[in-house]
Structure formats: C-alpha cells, structure tokens
Amino acid sequence: MVVHSDDEGVSWSSPVQVSAANNNAAQGFRETGEMTVSADGTVEVFWTENADSPKLPSLQVVATSKDGGNTFTAPITIAQVTDYPLRGTPFDVVDLFNRVPGMSARVDCYPHPAADPSSNRVFVVWCDFGGGHGVVKAAVSSDGLNWTQIGTAGVANRNAFFPQVSVDPSGVVNLTFDALTVPPADNPWQTGVQVYDNYFAQSIDGATFGPAIRVSSASSNPDGSSYNNLMEQFLGDYIGIVSGPHAAYLVWTDSRNATPCAAVDAYRNAIYAGSKTAVAPNPDKVCATDFGNTDSYEATVSY
Numbered sequence: 001m002v003v004h005s006d007d008e009g010v011s012w013s014s015p016v017q018v019s020a021a022n023n024n025a026a027q028g029f030r031e032t033g034e035m036t037v038s039a040d041g042t043v044e045v046f047w048t049e050n051a052d053s054p055k056l057p058s059l060q061v062v063a064t065s066k067d068g069g070n071t072f073t074a075p076i077t078i079a080q081v082t083d084y085p086l087r088g089t090p091f092d093v094v095d096l097f098n099r100v101p102g103m104s105a106r107v108d109c110y111p112h113p114a115a116d117p118s119s120n121r122v123f124v125v126w127c128d129f130g131g132g133h134g135v136v137k138a139a140v141s142s143d144g145l146n147w148t149q150i151g152t153a154g155v156a157n158r159n160a161f162f163p164q165v166s167v168d169p170s171g172v173v174n175l176t177f178d179a180l181t182v183p184p185a186d187n188p189w190q191t192g193v194q195v196y197d198n199y200f201a202q203s204i205d206g207a208t209f210g211p212a213i214r215v216s217s218a219s220s221n222p223d224g225s226s227y228n229n230l231m232e233q234f235l236g237d238y239i240g241i242v243s244g245p246h247a248a249y250l251v252w253t254d255s256r257n258a259t260p261c262a263a264v265d266a267y268r269n270a271i272y273a274g275s276k277t278a279v280a281p282n283p284d285k286v287c288a289t290d291f292g293n294t295d296s297y298e299a300t301v302s303y
Contacts, residue, residue, distance in 0.1 A: 002035070002045055004069040018045050018063040018072045028053025032110035040120045042144045043069045046111040048081065048126075052096065058083050060111045060126055064144035078139050078147045082130040083109045084161070090189050090272040094231050100134060100159045102183035102194035103222045104268070105233035107161045118171040121206065125165045125175060128152075134159030136177050140206060151208035153201040155179045160199075162235075162252075168243035172303075173203040176215070176241040176250045180222070191233065192223035192265055198239075198252045200301050215250060215299045223265065224258025226292050230280045231271050238296065247302045254297040261287035 001015040023029045031051035037043050043065040050056040061075040084098040084107055091099060097106030109127040116122065124147075125138045135154035141147045154160045158179035166174050180196040183189070198216040201209045227234045239252045263281040270278035283291050 002043075002069055002072070004043075006068075013069065016069065016072060019047060019049075019075060026053065026055055028056055028058070032108065034111065034113055036113040036115045036122055038115050038120045038122050038144065039117060041068065042066060042120070042122075043072075044113065044122055044144045045072065046078075046113050046124055048110050049075060049077075051083070052086055052098075054087070060124065060139075062111075062124070062144065062147075066144075073145070076145060076147070078111070078124060079137065079149055081109055081126055081137075082128050084127070084129050084134065084159075091232065093272060093274055100161050100180050101188040102159075102180055102190055103196075103233060104189075104191045105222050105225060105235045108237055109161075112164050114165045114167050114173075116167040116171050116173075116206075117169050118167075121167075121171070123165055123167060123173055123206070125163045127161050127163055127177070129159070134161060134179070136160050136163040136175065136201075138165070138175075138209075150206070151203070153177070153209040153212055155199060155212050157182050158196075162237050162239045164239050164241045166241040166243040166248065168248070169245050171206065172243070173206055173209075174241055174243045174248040174301075175201045175203070175209065176239060176248075176252070177201075177212075178235075178239065178252060179212075191268075192221070192260055195219035195221050198250065198254070198297070198299070200248065200250060202303065213301075215301065216252070216254065216256075216297065218256040220255040221258070221260060222255055223260040224255050224291060225294050226264065226283075230264050230267060230283070232268070235294065247300050250299045250301065251296055253294050255294045257290055257295060258293045259288040259290040261291045263287065264291070
C-alpha cells in the first residue's frame with residue numbers, strides 16, 4: 001500500500017494498493033517495500049514477488065506512478081532472482097529464513113533503489129545466488145517502465161549480501177555490500193569459520209561497476225553475533241550509503257569486536273541436529289563479555 005502527502009505531512013491520501021494481497025506458502029509472499037522518486041517526479045515502488053515460493057520464480061518487480069502516487073501500473077518485472085538457500089539447510093529446524101552458505105544469520109536479496117539527481121534514471125540493486133556464487137546485480141530505467149540489467153559486482157571466493165546503492169549529484173553510482181568467505185565445498189554451512197567484510201564499488205558510466213574495494217579495516221566473524229534466543233547468528237540488514245559530490249558515506253553492522261562462545265555453538269549445533277531437549281546456556285555466565293557485541297561502523301570513501 002502507498003500513501004502520499006502534498007502538504008508536508010499535514011494530511012495524507014487514501015492508501016493505494018500496488019500489489020496482490022495473497023500470501024501463502026505455495027505462492028510465496030510480497031517481501032520488502034522500498035520506493036524512490038525520479039527527478040521528473042515518477043514514483044517507483046519496488047518489492048520481491050513470489051518470495052520464498054517453492055513453485056513460482058522469485059521476481060524483482062516495480063509499480064510505477066506518473067501522477068504523483070495517485071495510480072500505479074501493474075507490477076513490472078525487472079528481473080528474476082535466485083535467492084540464497086531457504087530450504088535444505090541444517091537451520092530448517094529453526095526457521096526458513098534465507099542464509100548465505102557459512103553463516104546462520106538470515107539475509108535478504110530484496111531490491112534496493114536509488115534515484116539519479118542528475119537525470120531521470122533510477123537504479124536498483126539486489127544480491128543473487130545464481131550459479132552458486134553470490135553477487136550483486138543491478139538494473140536501470142529512465143522511465144520506470146522499461147528496465148535494463150547492467151553489470152554485476154562481487155568478490156572472488158566470497159558471497160555478497162545486503163547491497164545498498166546511492167547516486168551522487170553528477171550521476172556516479174556508488175554501491176556498498178557485505179561479502180562472506182566461501183566455506184569448504186564439503187561443508188557449506190560451516191558457521192563460525194567464515195568471516196565477512198564491507199565493500200564499495202562504483203559505476204561511472206551507469207552500465208558497469210569497477211572492482212570492489214574492501215572498506216572494513218578488520219574482518220568480522222558472524223558467529224559472535226546472536227538472536228536473543230541464541231539459536232542463530234544475527235547481523236540484521238542494517239547497511240546504508242549516501243553520496244555527496246566527492247565522497248560516499250557507508251555504514252554497516254560489524255562484528256569484529258564480538259567474541260564467539262563455545263557453549264552457544266554447542267547449543268546451536270544440537271538444535272540444528274534436531275535435538276528437542278537442548279537447553280540454551282546463560283551467556284552472562286559462560287561466554288565472554290563481548291559475545292554479541294555487534295556495532296555500527298562508518299567509513300568515508302573519497303573520489
């Protein structure tokens with residue numbers, strides 16, 4: 001649903017429905033709901049259609065409005081997406097969130113848009129696990145109706161996740177994302193061994209991305225993070241980027257200061273193996289004080 005205000009938030013329009021309402025395990029769900037407004041006033045609302053469906057392809061879609069948000073097109077398919085695995089992992093016994101191999105923290109490959117202030121272009125990025133390797137894919141449109149997929153970004157021997165995009169005043173496209181090291185082939189879910197870092201990539205021409213540059217000064221082990229119930233790691237998709245004329249400003253969740261806990265690892269492994277009797281340990285008594293200490297880090301990339 002979309003509402004808008006023409007008087008700086010004093011009053012709001014009636015809600016406009018932009019997606020189907022059905023949600024069920026067979027058809028999947030509408031997931032996330034992000035929007036942007038292009039320089040010419042075109043309103044564009046993005047989401048993933050058929051998310052988590054076992055039968056239908058997962059799609060990145062957009063509904064577009066040319067009249068200030070009063071009416072929208074039917075959903076327009078931007079691209080099909082191969083999400084990170086949802087089923088068939090040891091974590092099925094806990095829940096069915098998507099996960100990057102080597103990490104039990106949930107992730108998403110939803111679309112994340114940004115408008116170009118120097119033109120009518122809008123860019124959208126998402127992660128994709130096609131071919132068994134996680135990369136960041138992107139698409140661009142100048143009218144919100146016709147979309148062209150552009151170059152991908154990624155890191156060799158790492159799986160990219162949580163991408164965000166921003167466009168600077170001159171039209172330079174700036175991208176940030178996290179990327180986790182690839183686990184051994186014989187054990188794709190070897191949590192507690194893999195580490196992730198934050199990366200930055202840039203597109204000058206709006207069609208291809210340059211090489212990804214590591215931004216984080218130290219790697220993070222997601223095994224030091226945790227849900228409150230201790231069953232899983234947790235990073236949260238708390239990442240963002242804002243572009244100025246000569247620099248991009250990045251923020252991400254960082255766990256370099258988080259210390260893994262052997263007792264929590266043992267509990268998690270028992271749960272993943274199907275135990276119905278495993279008892280969660282008290283981290284205040286058996287873990288280092290830095291267990292679960294994830295932080296928000298910021299970096300400035302000048303160009």
